[in-house]
Amino acid sequence: MPIVTIQITREGSGPGRKAATAEEKAALIKGSSQLLLDVLNKPLDATFVVIEEVEMENFGWGGLPVAERRKKQEVSSK
Amino acid sequence: MPIVTIQITREGSGPGRKAATAEEKAALIKGSSQLLLDVLNKPLDATFVVIEEVEMENFGWGGLPVAERRKKQEVSSK
Amino acid sequence: MPIVTIQITREGSGPGRKAATAEEKAALIKGSSQLLLDVLNKPLDATFVVIEEVEMENFGWGGLPVAERRKKQEVSSK
Amino acid sequence: MPIVTIQITREGSGPGRKAATAEEKAALIKGSSQLLLDVLNKPLDATFVVIEEVEMENFGWGGLPVAERRKKQEVSSK
């Protein structure tokens, strides 16, 4: 009966993409269900997976929206 | 102070619908709030309900996105 | 594939009880699964229910821990 | 390692707005991260914040969708 919830920012993993692709999502579903089978012996059919895509401006880290945080880190690493 | 969160796939419950209707959502809100009143004597005004609609490709069961799982089950039941 | 999460405070619904009973929890599970069947035609076997019990001091309403809020309301209603 | 999740209804805080603005979201991120620093001494860099915007018809209080509840309250206060 495991439930795996994966929250990711809505952004592409490569040029020209605006979000995770259906293939990437299927890989997350497959991989996390397999993990529960491998580690805790939970049958694949007993695991639910939910992927939640969070808009960039809705995700904060270090007290800043994540886009601002990244800009700041790029500047500081120059 | 109960909080009820209901996660459902974003899909219609009948032909020509792409998602749960406002009436269906209102019925979920009413029914789950009433349940907390009936079982635990929580006043309606103390219960919050949140409905989260999950895109079909973001929901996995049995290691597969839910649409693929259904196709596979239809094939195996023929 | 619905997932219903029910968050309640950990407290008894009657004298001498410190938490919801197993029977009350079973009633929440049965009732909320039935609701999804009645409203959205979801088979019972497709619905997961998770009950989360929240310690009284971990639940806030009106800017106060819920126990303090209740005391204040009792005073103000005298 | 704190994670703060803030669920709000998707509606504007002023005329002509349909949702919280990016500035308001940034203020929620900053304020809640700062709170964890002030109260529990958690470094800003250890705190994640997720803002979830819930459609009005997906949020219930008092057994009703929140828009209906507000209408009813306005009527009863006349």
Add this chain to the structure above:
Amino acid sequence: MPIVTIQITREGSGPGRKAATAEEKAALIKGSSQLLLDVLNKPLDATFVVIEEVEMENFGWGGLPVAERRKKQEVSSK
């Protein structure tokens, strides 16, 4: 910035155990963080994992607490 939440029932994966072991939990943390790196190229340091252990009587499937459901399935398979 991914957050992975893994909800499992509090029960042992072998005789004499009452819950997942620290090693099993570490394997879930490692495996799910690695999955996000493999699939979406998210650095390990950007991923939080939270494991939530749900009491058996707090988890429902098929309209029943999960322990009752298992008993029923054993009977029906005889």
Add this chain to the structure above:
Amino acid sequence: MPIVTIQITREGSGPGRKAATAEEKAALIKGSSQLLLDVLNKPLDATFVVIEEVEMENFGWGGLPVAERRKKQEVSSK
């Protein structure tokens, strides 16, 4: 109708403490409710706050349980 969920590790903020104190929790409840009032003009009475305490071994960062991660960081900073 905002709901604020604050997930923290179960550990003391000072010597001799094993968890956040009731006072610290009350400060989190007060501060986050006030934040919603300040930023989005939400009345205190419309905000619920839930604090979830996560066992140290149930929280992962950087692919490791959080206690192991801290040890590793201390070593690497010597």
